[in-house]
Amino acid sequence: MDPSSEGDFTEFYDATWPRTVACAYAMTGILSDAEDLAQEAYSRAWPRWSSLREYDDPGAWVRQVATRLAVSRWRRARTSLGFLARSREPEPAAPPSETTAALVAALKQLPEPQRRAIVLHHLGDLPLREIARIEQCPEGTVKARLSRGRAVLATLLAPQDGEPSHA
């Protein structure tokens, strides 16, 4: 690929990195894992960059891959991306806000398809049609998952007696 491609890719990477990590983080709840997954997704994007750069939203592709990797990772609860982990010293990250911690905890309680739908739609900005294609299910099923997921989150995140709301 020509040097301008690397420049484009770097620009794309820098612009989309936080949201990609956020998607993976919403799935895993562990920031360092989310960063590894995001980096892996970008490393898969680079060989396809000449076509991905023509997409309306190439970031959606990366977020989808990161989310999918997160599902596998979450199921395994193990890391398979040792190269990156070994190449840098882990730095202590600032703890998330109470709001985010509560949201991530609530997301973890959702059934996986509902969580994936919420992350892909609300964080990944993927349209229902695209999620349905990825999940190989009807759009109505995605809608139902989103609806149920949001309802469960509403219950889980609702203020308890004597506790402030997170919203």
Next chain:
Amino acid sequence: MPDLDRLLDTLVADVTAGTRAPGASTAIKQARRRRAQVAVAAVGAVAFIVAGGALAVGTHRDSDQPSPTTDPTTASPTTPRDSAEPTPISLPDLTASLHAILAQVPAWAITNIPPFPDDYDYAFNGPCSGNWGKGATSGSDGGVAEAGIGHAGFSSEAQASDAAARFVENLKSCTATAWRTRPIAQTGSVLALSSTGVAWIQQNGTDVQVLQVPTTDGPPPVGVQVEVTEWMVAYSTWQEQN
């Protein structure tokens, strides 16, 4: 009712504040390294498994129970479930990766065929007293690159953990082959050593995997041991996807 969009915005803001991007150049290097590994292996990779004297090329089998290694059948679906997204992991990539990890280790080599003695206690289907895989709901064995690899699937991680522990314990009872076991640093996996082979024993979620290579050189360097454990996770993911 909580405002979900606002909560998610807060999450993104938190992540943005706390994340540290390794950089696009690192991602590009990772991609190039992966491609280079494939190119190297395309020249030299030979997929085989020697199990009880039988040679099988690229075999893979699923059954209700871990099966005898002398009876492999070929069934290796590789079609991705979602063709719109390029398959994250492919068997050729995995074969190339494992070959790249194992083929050029200084002062350590895989033994040529025939690797194991006739009475070898093959560390997967045999060992050796008791049924380590009892309760397994699935199983397979096959060959990738220079290694034989098998897995047994259980219905819970606790069952898999018990089975892995049973496997390691049962290895002590093998008589034709003397196995020693040791933990692999910081991985939770176990390396089993004999005078003619090395086996990695690893739990991945509800799976127990055993990867075995013939060698008379003892354990490979720790870095190689760890790389193989990471490869096994990737292989397990591939199995799940396919």
